[in-house]
Amino acid sequence: MMQRASVAQRAWASAKVRYSCLLILVLLLLTWGAGWIAPYPHDEIDAGAAFHAPGGKYLIGADALGRDVLSRTLHGGRMSLVVGLLATLLAVLCGVPLGALAGYVGGKVDWVISRVVDLLLPFPVILLAIVTKMLLGDGLVSVVIALSLVLTPFFARMARAKALSVAQLPFIEAAQGSGLGTGRIMLMHVLPHCFQPVLIMATLSVAFAILAEASLSFLGLGLPPPAPSWGGDLQASMSAFQLAPWTVLAPGLAITLAVLAFNFLGDGLRDVFDIGERFL
Amino acid sequence: MNAQPPVLSIEALAVDIRGARVLDGVSLMIGAGEALGLVGESGCGKSMTALAILGLLPRGATIAGGSVRLRGGELLGASEDALCQVRGGTVGMIFQEPGACLDPVMRIGRQIGESLQLHRGLRGAAQQAELRKLLLEVGLTDTERVARAYPHELSGGMQQRAMIAMALAGEPVLLIADEPTTALDARIASQILDLLDTLRRERGLALLLISHDLAVIGGRCDRVMVMYAGRVVESAPAARVFAQAQHPYTAALIAASPGIAGVAPKTDLRDIPGQLPAPGTARDGCAFAARCTLARPVCAERTPRWSRLTADSGVRCLQYEEGWSCSK
Numbered sequence: 154m155m156q157r158a159s160v161a162q163r164a165w166a167s168a169k170v171r172y173s174c175l176l177i178l179v180l181l182l183l184t185w186g187a188g189w190i191a192p193y194p195h196d197e198i199d200a201g202a203a204f205h206a207p208g209g210k211y212l213i214g215a216d217a218l219g220r221d222v223l224s225r226t227l228h229g230g231r232m233s234l235v236v237g238l239l240a241t242l243l244a245v246l247c248g249v250p251l252g253a254l255a256g257y258v259g260g261k262v263d264w265v266i267s268r269v270v271d272l273l274l275p276f277p278v279i280l281l282a283i284v285t286k287m288l289l290g291d292g293l294v295s296v297v298i299a300l301s302l303v304l305t306p307f308f309a310r311m312a313r314a315k316a317l318s319v320a321q322l323p324f325i326e327a328a329q330g331s332g333l334g335t336g337r338i339m340l341m342h343v344l345p346h347c348f349q350p351v352l353i354m355a356t357l358s359v360a361f362a363i364l365a366e367a368s369l370s371f372l373g374l375g376l377p378p379p380a381p382s383w384g385g386d387l388q389a390s391m392s393a394f395q396l397a398p399w400t401v402l403a404p405g406l407a408i409t410l411a412v413l414a415f416n417f418l419g420d421g422l423r424d425v426f427d428i429g430e431r432f433l
Numbered sequence: 434m435n436a437q438p439p440v441l442s443i444e445a446l447a448v449d450i451r452g453a454r455v456l457d458g459v460s461l462m463i464g465a466g467e468a469l470g471l472v473g474e475s476g477c478g479k480s481m482t483a484l485a486i487l488g489l490l491p492r493g494a495t496i497a498g499g500s501v502r503l504r505g506g507e508l509l510g511a512s513e514d515a516l517c518q519v520r521g522g523t524v525g526m527i528f529q530e531p532g533a534c535l536d537p538v539m540r541i542g543r544q545i546g547e548s549l550q551l552h553r554g555l556r557g558a559a560q561q562a563e564l565r566k567l568l569l570e571v572g573l574t575d576t577e578r579v580a581r582a583y584p585h586e587l588s589g590g591m592q593q594r595a596m597i598a599m600a601l602a603g604e605p606v607l608l609i610a611d612e613p614t615t616a617l618d619a620r621i622a623s624q625i626l627d628l629l630d631t632l633r634r635e636r637g638l639a640l641l642l643i644s645h646d647l648a649v650i651g652g653r654c655d656r657v658m659v660m661y662a663g664r665v666v667e668s669a670p671a672a673r674v675f676a677q678a679q680h681p682y683t684a685a686l687i688a689a690s691p692g693i694a695g696v697a698p699k700t701d702l703r704d705i706p707g708q709l710p711a712p713g714t715a716r717d718g719c720a721f722a723a724r725c726t727l728a729r730p731v732c733a734e735r736t737p738r739w740s741r742l743t744a745d746s747g748v749r750c751l752q753y754e755e756g757w758s759c760s761k
Contacts, residue, residue, distance in 0.1 A: 327534035329489055331521030331548050331599060334513075341547065345538050 160349075160425075169421030176414040184230030191224035195381040204397040214399040216390055226403045229381035232370075233411060236293065237363040240300035241355050247301070248308025249344070249351055255309070256316025257343050258335065267313070270306045278303045278365055282374040291377050296369060300362050311354055312347050319346045349426045353419050360415035367408050383408050438505035439464045440607050440639035441486070446499035448478075448485055448663075453712040454497065456481055457663045458739075463607065468633055468640040470650030470671065472686065473660035476709050479643045482660075483609050486641075487524060488516045504606065522552045525600030529612040531592035535584035542580030545599050552603035567598040572628060590621035597628065607639045608632070614649060626653055647690045651675060656745070659683045662710055662720035665739075669746035679748040681725045719751065727752065 164170045183190060192212070199219035207214040213223045255266035281302050285295040319325065320343070328338050369375045370384030378385060383404040390400035441463045448456035456478045463469045471479050484490050486501055488508065501508040503523060508516070520526070528534040536544060545564055549555040555563055568576040571594040584592055593613060600608060610629060614622035630653055633640045644650055650657055650671070657674045659667040659682065667680040678684040688703040707724035719725070722732035732751055740753040751757055 323528060323530060323533040324536045326489065327526070327528050327596075328536070329520065330487060330526040330528070332517045332519070332551060332603065333521075333547070334517055337547075337551075341539070342536050345536075348538075 164422060164425045167421045167425050169417055170425065173414050173417035173421060176410070177418065180230065180411055180414060181234060183227055184234055187224070187227035187231060191221070191227045193221040193224040195225045195228035196220065196379050197224075204393065204400075206397075207399050213403055214397060216386070216397070216400045217393055222400055222403045225381045225386055226383070226407050229383045229386055229404060230407055230411070232293070232376060232380070232382045233363050233366050233384075233408070236296050236300065236366040237359045237411075237415075239293075239297045240304060240362045240366075241359045243297060243301035244304035244308050244358065245351060245355055248305040249312040249347055250339075251305075252309035252312030252314075253316040253339060253343050253347060256313035257320050257339055259317075259320075263313075266309070270309045273302060274306045276303070278369070279372065279374065282369050286374060293376065296366060296375055299369070300365055303365070304358050304362065307358070308351065308354065311350055315347045315350060316343050319343050353422045353426065356415055356419035356422060360412045360419065363408065363411050363415065437465075438502070440467075440504060441641070442500075442502045443482070443486070444500045444502075446482070446485060446501060447497040448481055448490065448494055449497045450491075450494045450712065455494070455663050455712045456485065459499070459660075459663075459665055461658055461665070461668075463639040463641060465606065465639055466633060466637045467656070468630075468642060468654040470654035470657045471641060471643045471660060472645065472647055472650055472657060474645055474709060476712075477660045478663040479645075479660055480611050481663075483526070483611050483641065483643055486609065487520050487526060488513075489520070518552075521548050521600070521605075522603040523605055524607045524609060525603060525605035527593070527596050527600050527608065527610040527613045530616045531596045532584060532589060532616070534596060535592060537584055539583070540580065541582050541584065541587070541595050545580075545595070545602055548599055548602035563602075567601055568595075570601070570632075571595070571598045572624075573598070588621075589617050590624065593617060593621075593625050594628065597625075597632070601632070601636075605638065607641065609641045609643070611643045612645070613642070615644070615646075622649070629653075647675075647686055659686065663712070664720065664749060666721070666749045667747070669742075669748075673746065679742060679746070679753070680750050681727050681752075682721045685724075685726075719749075 187195075197220060199215065202211065202215045202219035203217055205211045205215035205219065211221050211223070216222055216225070251266050251270075255263040278299060282296065282299040285299040289295040289298065325338060325342060328342050333341070366375060366382075367384030367387070370382040371388045373388070375382050375385055378389065386404045387401060390397070394401045439462045441461070443459060443461050446456055446459040447454060459478070459482055461469060471482065473479050481490070481494070485496065486508065488511065490496070496509055499509070503519060508519065511519075535541070542564055545567060546560050549560050549563055553563070564580060565576045568579055573579045573591060573594050579587065579591065579595065584595075587595065608629070613629065614625050617625060626649065629640060629642070632638060642650060642654055652671070654671050657669060657671045658665050659674075659680065661682050667674070667678070667683045669679070674683060675687060678687055685703070685705045689705055691702060705724055710720055710723070717736060718733040719728070719737050722728045725732065735751060737749045737751045738754065739747055739749050741747045742753065
């Protein structure tokens with residue numbers, strides 16, 4: 154008997170998924186390997202080379218302090234990608250079980266969880282970032298938590314919707330009929346059904362988180378300088394855009410590339426799983 | 434007097450859904466190795482009875498009275514933990530649509546293994562060995578492939594066999610089969626029924642076979658109970674029900690069935706005009722009166738009581754009560 158191709162095989166067959174995966178892999182390697190790949194440390198100042206044009210010693214130029222733009226962009230990407238991935242992971246881990254619980258158990262549990270989620274929804278990410286920065290100080294953790302607080306409600310709502318529809322299916326009744334308790338049914342029969350939509354949404358939300366992290370850094374709510382970050386570098390070089398456009402273009406293009414890669418991956422996965430445009 | 438309590442005994446079970454009575458005074462008894470067939474049209478309360486036994490009534494439905502005893506132990510009002518032991522443990526349940534009742538994203542072996550672990554604490558190699566035994570017992574001989582398959586990779590008949598294996602995993606004493614063959618074609622259906630028959634004999638299981646189809650019940654059950662609008666209207670040994678139905682509804686059901694084992698196939702089928710009364714409508718009188726060919730005005734006024742005809746049969750119809758001959 155012909156075995157149906159597994160989900161992973163089907164996903165890999167899609168060019169969109171393949172190329173975006175490849176791009177993401179390259180981005181991860183470049184930024185995580187920045188310590189070895191980048192020609193200079195990200196904070197090495199060479200006052201004589203301020204606004205050095207691309208070429209020669211500095212492949213894509215130097216910024217106002219004579220720091221190598223390539224090195225800073227590579228190092229800065231680490232922060233962006235880590236924040237994007239961690240914030241999404243945290244949001245998935247909090248939001249999906251909560252939402253699935255609300256959808257499957259229903260009643261008062263659903264009411265309480267849904268109200269908490271509703272309450273989180275209207276807070277702008279900037280406000281949350283300011284609060285977490287005040288409470289937890291500068292650093293990766295406060296940015297990650299602020300972003301995951303913004304993302305959690307979306308995952309919770311999606312998981313709730315999915316759990317609500319799964320709970321109506323006969324195999325849930327059959328599972329109850331074979332003596333499985335609520336916790337086991339959630340774990341074995343409800344959560345696995347959330348996997349596909351969660352994976353797609355998570356991929357798209359990494360893109361969103363990278364963009365949001367860049368915006369926060371741009372506003373000075375990310376890691377404080379001289380730590381390299383795409384948003385922060387963009388902000389620092391903004392005034393020199395006409396004089397030395399490479400200082401702005403490099404981090405700007407990097408953000409675009411990263412967001413594009415994750416968006417394409419999410420899009421590609423959605424096509425493969427064929428679950429329509431219901432989410433995000 | 435039998436010293437052992439019957440495997441399942443239900444007495445005067447009543448269930449309400451938002452104030453409307455959907456089960457009224459349902460009583461039945463099944464002994465070990467015995468098969469009871471529960472017949473009636475859709476919506477008459479057959480499935481509700483099965484769900485009430487397991488404490489799995491849908492939201493909004495409440496038990497209004499009665500008792501459900503499994504080997505003498507009361508199930509109504511039992512704790513959720515105790516009920517979880519019963520479900521899939523002492524009572525195995527087989528549902529109507531095997532395709533929809535198996536989790537589509539979980540391999541068959543794992544789903545059955547889940548029950549083996551939950552009810553018998555079997556893990557690892559012991560679980561695999563027991564799984565193989567169960568699959569062989571239900572006639573799935575290609576055990577390796579079936580255990581690794583996802584539900585959609587199996588045919589309907591194989592899915593139902595897998596469901597039966599799952600129901601057997603907890604070594605039940607009672608098997609409830611709710612329309613086990615409705616979703617299957619005729620040949621597969623009779624194979625599944627034969628399998629249930631064999632299992633009942635070999636394991637000494639009590640079997641509650643629920644169906645809307647008299648042909649499914651006929652020849653495979655010791656006793657038949659006919660339900661109408663939430664009430665049991667007739668109960669008798671299977672052979673006698675088909676040979677001489679006492680209740681007009683049973684007679685009408687038989688007249689509307691194309692072929693029943695042991696009874697010659699018919700060419701003229703007669704429909705039962707009218708419909709089941711909606712739940713919650715007035716309960717005065719006989720619920721079948723509006724569709725009954727023998728109905729008299731009194732049928733709409735007086736609710737029939739259970740009339741015992743012989744030691745093992747009874748009927749709920751005014752014909753058998755005193756005063757019928759002189760009533761109008």
